[in-house]
Amino acid sequence: MSRAKPPLPERSITAGSDFLHLDVADAPPGGRADWLAARLRAAIADGRIPVGERLPSSRVLAGDLGVSRGVVTEAYQRLVEEGRVAGRGRAGTVVVAAPPAPAPPPGPAAAPAPATLFPSAPSSDIFDAVRTAPARIDLTPGVPDLAAFPRADWLRAERTVLRHLAAADFGYGDPRGAPTLRRAVAGWLARNRGIAVDPADVLVTAGVSQALGLLAQVLRPHGIDRVAVEEPGSLGVRQHLNNWGLATPPVAVDAAGLRVDELAASGAGAVMLTPAHQFPTGVVLDGERRRRLVAWARAGGLIIEDDYDAEHRYDRPPVPALRALLPDQVCYAGSVSKLLAPALRVGWLLVPARHRDAVVAAKRNADLGNSVLPQLVLAELMTSGALERQLRLLRRRHVRRRDAMVAALRRRLPAATVHGAAAGLHLMVTFDGDVRDTELAAAALAGGVKVQPLSWHCQRPYRPGLVLGYAANTPTDIEDGIATIAAALRRLSS
Numbered sequence: 001m002s003r004a005k006p007p008l009p010e011r012s013i014t015a016g017s018d019f020l021h022l023d024v025a026d027a028p029p030g031g032r033a034d035w036l037a038a039r040l041r042a043a044i045a046d047g048r049i050p051v052g053e054r055l056p057s058s059r060v061l062a063g064d065l066g067v068s069r070g071v072v073t074e075a076y077q078r079l080v081e082e083g084r085v086a087g088r089g090r091a092g093t094v095v096v097a098a099p100p101a102p103a104p105p106p107g108p109a110a111a112p113a114p115a116t117l118f119p120s121a122p123s124s125d126i127f128d129a130v131r132t133a134p135a136r137i138d139l140t141p142g143v144p145d146l147a148a149f150p151r152a153d154w155l156r157a158e159r160t161v162l163r164h165l166a167a168a169d170f171g172y173g174d175p176r177g178a179p180t181l182r183r184a185v186a187g188w189l190a191r192n193r194g195i196a197v198d199p200a201d202v203l204v205t206a207g208v209s210q211a212l213g214l215l216a217q218v219l220r221p222h223g224i225d226r227v228a229v230e231e232p233g234s235l236g237v238r239q240h241l242n243n244w245g246l247a248t249p250p251v252a253v254d255a256a257g258l259r260v261d262e263l264a265a266s267g268a269g270a271v272m273l274t275p276a277h278q279f280p281t282g283v284v285l286d287g288e289r290r291r292r293l294v295a296w297a298r299a300g301g302l303i304i305e306d307d308y309d310a311e312h313r314y315d316r317p318p319v320p321a322l323r324a325l326l327p328d329q330v331c332y333a334g335s336v337s338k339l340l341a342p343a344l345r346v347g348w349l350l351v352p353a354r355h356r357d358a359v360v361a362a363k364r365n366a367d368l369g370n371s372v373l374p375q376l377v378l379a380e381l382m383t384s385g386a387l388e389r390q391l392r393l394l395r396r397r398h399v400r401r402r403d404a405m406v407a408a409l410r411r412r413l414p415a416a417t418v419h420g421a422a423a424g425l426h427l428m429v430t431f432d433g434d435v436r437d438t439e440l441a442a443a444a445l446a447g448g449v450k451v452q453p454l455s456w457h458c459q460r461p462y463r464p465g466l467v468l469g470y471a472a473n474t475p476t477d478i479e480d481g482i483a484t485i486a487a488a489l490r491r492l493s494s
Helices: 032-045 058-065 069-081 126-132 151-164 179-193 207-222 235-243 260-266 287-298 353-367 372-384 386-412 437-446 475-493
Strands: 085-087 093-095 203-205 227-231 250-254 270-273 302-306 330-335 347-350 417-419 426-430 465-469
Touching: 032 069, 058 069, 069 085, 151 372, 151 386, 179 203, 179 372, 203 207, 203 353, 207 235, 207 302, 207 330, 207 347, 207 353, 227 235, 250 260, 260 287, 287 302, 372 386, 386 426, 386 475, 437 465, 437 475
Parallel strands: 227 250, 227 270, 270 302, 302 330
Antiparallel strands: 085 093, 203 347, 330 347, 417 426, 426 465
């Protein structure tokens, strides 16, 4: 008698005539794919089809419903585009993410009114307040497609890591980061950013934010208490540097990038910039400005390079990192926040040799080093090719979503000027005329759409505008969001 255990059944939805009690007679003429996608979307949202379940094959469901197979495959493809399901080859089509639960209706302790969330002078906790504000559609810039997180690849890499992990590896690690990840990061930077670096010189951080904090602690004792920043430039970066006691004089950005003549006149000993894809304008630092910036740095200036979304290139080749040109004068920071998820809190920092020991000491004093297990899993993703595959998938998806946003802006806001469409995860739009972008952002949020006013990212007067993220939204939601913004602008202008 065989004692072998029978194989466990695969998790899958029963493909019978009662699948979700679907009746194709309910579908409107010519709209069967829309109808089926909507029914499946609703079932995923309310938990009838939980994450991890496998949908019926397109052939089986088409036969069961009495429709063409094309109707089912089109409905499934729409859910794939939305990040709800993913094709797993022979494993079929699997639910990978449910939409967020709708925000509760306002009550006695409701969130702040939209108007109060968009002051002209935002406080240091403004991003926390806006992040928790309920919205139907979130067009916040800098947010990747969280539904696209490669859960299966991550679990596979985690199993591989745990299978080979020694007991000693669960102890305190190197404060500089796990050697395995530092080698993987060095390889990733060489392949994708043209940076040749010894793995021993890679410092693993809790994102770019911690990298800036470590640099601030090291630079002040060396007499650098002013770090010039781009204008316009990231409000979050400026606030973070200010919180560490560093002044942030603005330096103008034009169509060629940072104005190096203004930088030299500012007297700042260091500059923080995003040369590959300037935030928020999307401008690339051109060749002539790069040469001038290199000359400024060689004369004693220090460059802090935030390569925040350099991998996301669509209509142009990648721009070489400044660190590759001038390693002795460039502190280079990067992370996986825009590639995988901010929740991982994993980034890296390269610093000139003269600052390396002090930065490592600051990291050791901060936290003794990042959690080791996520570092090892990320290293496995980088070295196995899974992260490159994820990047290729995201590029294709982002191009479609960017194109949808550009098209919606042309239809709904034809007078607006669109900036920075060739790369990244966001667009900047500017308006002519008497528009208060903080009021427009508040009006958009009142209509259920979350955006950021451009004026938040400016220290000097600048054209009014918005910064709009597209990576985390479907084309349908993008169209709806832009329509809501356009309607809000019309109301404010009337």
